[in-house]
Amino acid sequence: METKEIIREILEDMHSDVDYDTEEGLVTDKVLDSFDLVSLASELADEFGIQITAKEFVEENFNSLAALTAMVDRLMEE
């Protein structure tokens, strides 16, 4: 499965009522709270074998499905 689809599944497990293709303010609009963000970071680390550091743990990287996918791809690349 593509990175994006795996992340979508994780997100849908958390909040199934969000349109992740259009939502661009997951953090800014408080769709995800701090506990969601921590769980998400932990699941991404587990699923993709990456380490999300505090440097990467910023609003811009978590605000949309696209931004999350880009971050995960970049970290897997490194």
Place this chain on the structure above:
Amino acid sequence: MLLTSYNFVIFILACFVLYYLIPKKFQWVLLLAASYVFYFMAGAFYPLFILATSIITYFTAIWIADRTAKDGEYLKTHRAELSREEKKAYRVRSNRVKKGYMLLGLLLCLGILAVFKYADFAVENINALFAAFGSERELEYLDLLLPMGISFYTFQSIGYLLDVYWEKTEAQRNLPKYMLFVSFFPQLIQGPISRYSDLSKTLYEEHSFDWRNVRFGLERVLWGYFKKLVVADTILAAVSVIISDEYYSGAWVLLGIIFYGIELYADFTGGIDITIGVAQVFGVKVQENFIRPYFSKNIVEYWRRWHISMGTWFRDYIFYPMSISKSMNNLTKVCKNRFGKGVAKRVPVYLATMVTWFATGVWHGASWNFIVWGLLNGVIILITGELEPLYVRFREKFPRLTTSVGYKGFQILRTFFLMGCLRMLDCYQDVEMTFRMFISMFRDFDPAVLTLEEFAEFGLNWQQYLVVFAGTVIMFLVSLAGRNGSVREKIAAKPYVVRYGLFVILFLSVILFGSYGVGFDATQFIYNQF
């Protein structure tokens, strides 16, 4: 120099006149000089400590930034020659060095804070342990005077250092400018704990005199004085008596919770109003620290709206880094294999929440009261999170009830009461007494004990009770009006007579009803002790 003293008013006036007279490029230098003079007047040796923290974080941040730039450049130049593994190994080495610099800065700053703030608390507990094991050995207390605002400026500096380490902000390479960021005097006493990326936007800018900005700043300062001098310092006398003696149990405890809730709100938000207002007079934008906190419907919301700069500091520099750390991920994996996904998901959140709230408690003060207060906050926040599915079902089942004004009012009162109960740890002399008084509130509750004769014992006359009551109603109405836009903007849109009339009434209220002058001693701000 108290923020509520005449000296402070004269000091601000002198700085204000000079600020707009001197060439604009020197304005930030004047603020730096004023900050150090302000700090020197608070304690002759205080500037040494703030200077030490500034120098430590300045240099460690520069070393980190230099290393980041150098390594980035190296990787860019040798991109084609290096294999993926070599690049990774290089990054690991580079991060190790930067981490070393960061830890050096962190430990030195926290070391200074620990010696001044926590050494005697440690000695007290070690001595208690000696006694518990029958030893007669006793360590000596250091009895050091806590430098004013040390918790605030230490955390502000550490935040900057970590932001540079995580490449979230550029390092400030001008030492005096950096010293100003750490010592900016309006926020030295009780915060907010500003972020470099926020404060630096306006701190070093050249500012032309802008009457609207200055007027808004002065209005904010005056509003702060009203809250502090008219409400907080007047009700203080009653609070001090109620929390000092176990005689005031049962219904008195509930009254104490309400009175202390009013006092703390007026004291802390009033102080922050003065801080933000004074900064605004100089054209500097300091972040808001409160968003009508007493309108919160649950504890999580409350902490998003009360002492915001502290809450976000602990969230961004302790909670998040800890909960997403490698070791936490490993622990989560182990838990997932052993106990399943449900437990694993909770592990980072639970652990990081409790550590964060333990640290928040310790930050507030070197005592068990604050530690228990912090841990209880953490526990209640976690319970609130666990109960959320129940609340969701309840809201789905009773949509009309849960969207009614009455239900919202109930939620607000429940949160106020809950936070008030936790705040009792802030008031009573030790944890045992706090719990005894808490229990007495339910066991011995009898409103009949609240007699007028007893109220007269608190050293307040009926006019002062009336002033506190009126002040509280005004604060409430202003908060209510602030729900849909800035109150000052609304006032600014009113006719000239209304605008200045309100200003004069507020000024006269502070002069006539403020608790100062003969027989009064305007007290230090509560958060100054932290």
